[in-house]
Amino acid sequence: MKCIIANNQKHFYDQVIVRSKVFLIEQKVPIEEEIDYLDSEATQFIVYDDNDNAIGAARFRIVHHIGKVERVCVLKEYRKKGVGSLIMNTIENYAKSLGIKEMMLNAQLTAIPFYERLGYHAEGEIILDANIEHRKMTKKI
Template identity: 45%
Template sequence: MNLKIAENQSDFFSCMLIRSRVFMIEQNVDISLELDEEDKTCTHYCLYDDEGKAVGTCRVLKHGDVAHLGRVAVLKEARGHGYGAYMLKEVEKHCRKLGYKKIELGAQLHALPFYEKQGYHAYGDIFLDADIQHRMMVKEL
C-alpha cells in the first residue's frame, strides 16, 4: 500500500474517480453536493494498492489547529482489506507532522464502528449531509 498526496493531474483524477464511484454512483449523491469549492484548497490523498491501482481517497481541510478529514472513500471491491485503516493512520501521521492537534470528521452512521476502532469518538447530534445521516467524530493527535 502507498498513500500519496495528489500532486499531479493523474493522482487528482484518481481521487475524483473513486469519489464519483463511491459517493455519486454507489450512494447516489448529486454531483453538485459531492464536488465543492473546498476541493480547490484542501490536500487530497490517494491510496494505491500493491499493484499500483488507486483504491482509496480522502481530503484534509485546515480549520485552525484542527484537521478536518472528509470525502473518505474506498472502492467497494477493495473494502475489508485494511485499506481504510491504513489510509487513516498515514493521514494522521502527516497531520501530526504539520502540527495539527486533532482530526475531526463527519461520519456516515454505518461507518461509526470503523472510525471508533481507529480511535475516533462521536459527539453531537445526528445531521444530514447529502441526505445521509452523519455524526461528528474527533480524535486527539
C-alpha cells in the same frame, strides 16, 4: 498498497474517479454536493494497490487549528482490507507533521464503528449531509 498525497494530474484524476464511483454512483450523492470549492484548498490523498490501481481517497483541511478529514472512500471490492485504516493513519501522520493536535470528521452512521476502532469518539446529534446521516467524530493525536 500505498497512500500518497495527490501531487500531479494523474493523482487528481484518480481520486476524482474513486470518489465518483463511491459517492456519485454507489451512494447517489448529487454531483453538486460531492465536488465543491473546498477541493481546491484541501490536501488530497489517494491509495493505490500493488498494481497501481486507485482504490481509495480522502481529503484533508485545517479548520480553526483542527485537522478535518473529508470524503474518505474505498472502492467496494477493497473494503475490509485495511485501505481505510491506511488512509486515516497516513492523514493523521501528515497532520502531526503540521503540528495538528486534534482531528475531526463527519462519519456516516454505518462507518462509526470503523472510526471508533481508530480512536475517534462520536459527539452531538445526527446531521444530514448529502441526504446521508452522519455524526461528528473527534480524536486527539
